[in-house]
Amino acid sequence: MSEWFVYxxxxxxxxxxxDRLPDPPAWRTFDAPVVPYDVPELDSSTRRRLGADTSPLPIQDPETLEVVNAALYLRRPLLVTGEPGVGKSTLAHAIAYELGLGRVLEWPIVSRSELRDGLYTYDAIGRLQDSQLSAEDRSDDIGRYIKLGALGTALLAADRPRVLLIDELDKSDIDLPNDLLNVLEEGRFAIPELERIADRTPVVQVLTDDGRRVEVTDGRVRCRAFPVVLMTSNREREFPAPLLRRCITLDLRAPRDERLAALVQAHFGQGSYDANRDLVDRFTRAETDGALRPTDQLLNAIFLAQHAARDESGRREEISDLLMRPLDRGPR
Incomplete structure (x- = not known):
């Protein structure tokens, strides 16, 4: 394994x-004053994806390791493409777990997603309703109604980077990839609702995506340690060249051989790969038709076979045929 690898x-x-990372290149250096806040530990989402048991086998191939570490060194977003079910979003959780970066910030993209959804939300209606119900002057209590999104929280000026997963970017509106350009390049954004009152209330406490309170000064959020940003795509569309220029790209392949063994053992314990080689072999042989079969189909089949079939080989074959059907019908 290369000595320069951090992940x-x-x-x-x-x-x-x-701590072994060198200082960032000059064009990726951010120097905002540190904003102290409590970063939550890894949550159940990471445990579900990674499994409970560690494995001595490698979970990533050498090419993936080189690309991920290049992104870490250069402080660049990582654009991960690949078929559904190959482990694109799981990669973000694996990085957060191994490097001790706390809970993964997740922004799942849908067709209606806009840049502001990832940065922050402002509950203007809730503020209006509260002002009508209370005789107190709450004109400067606007921070109660602002919550940073996953992207906004990731850009807070922490000493250590957060891991941000922007999942299925290819499902977004056509404008979102271009809208991301400036934020990912400059590592900052403004909250106009706070900028308007900065002259009389320069520091406002707002809620983060983690549910913590944090101070925002002069209505602007700036990063210090650029976050570990993973944007995933199922190859359903092409992205604009300006976005690709700002990213390190990785085409992730489905886990096989030692990586597949590590995945199975992480979820079912040591020795489970050999104990279920019949299902593993059926799963890998099925690829010869060129159809799409995500890896979680294999995990589902192993789990059900352990409870419904065990040593009944015929029944195990029925379960594999039931659960390991292709998601499409043609070669890819």
């Missing part, structure tokens, strides 16, 4: 690994 893809936590 090694072993599945073993190493919170001090980021």
């Amino acid at each position: 090694r893809g072993t599945g073993q936590p190493d919170p001090t690994a980021l």
Whole structure:
């Protein structure tokens, strides 16, 4: 394994690994004053994706490790493409787990998603209703009605980067990839509702995506340690060249051989890969028709076979045929 790697893809936590990173290049240096806030530990979302048992086998291939570490060194977003079910979003959780970066900030993209959804929300209606119900003057209590989104929280000026997953960017409106350009390049954004009152209330406490309170000064959020940004795509559309220029790209392949064994053992324990080789072999052989079969179909089949079939080989074959059907019908 290359000595320069910070993320090694072993599945073993190493919170001090980021300390080995050199200073960022001059064009990716951000120097906002540190904003202290409590970063939550990894949550159940990460545990569901990574499994409960560690494995001595590698969970990432050498090419993936090189690309991920290049993004970490250069402080650039990582654009991860690949078929559904190959582990694109899981990669974000694996990085957060191994490098000790806390809960993964997730922004799932839909066709209606706009840049502001990822940055912050402002509950103007709730503020109006509260003002009508209370005789107190709440003109400067606007922070109660502002919540930073996943992207906005990731850009807070913390000493250590957060991991941000922008999931299925290819499902977005045509404008969102271009709207992201300036924020990802400059590492900052403004909250106009706070800028308007900055002369009389320069520091306002707002809610983060984690549910914590944090101070925002002069209505602007600026980063210090650029977040580890992973944007995933199922290859359903092409992205504009300006966005691609700002990203490190990775085409993620489905886990096979040692990586597949590590995945199975992470969810079912040591020895589970060999104990279920019949299902694994049926799953990998099925690829010869060129159809799309996500890896979680194999995990589903193993789980059900353990409870419904066990040593009944015929029944195990029925379960594999039931659960490992292709998502499409043609070669890809």
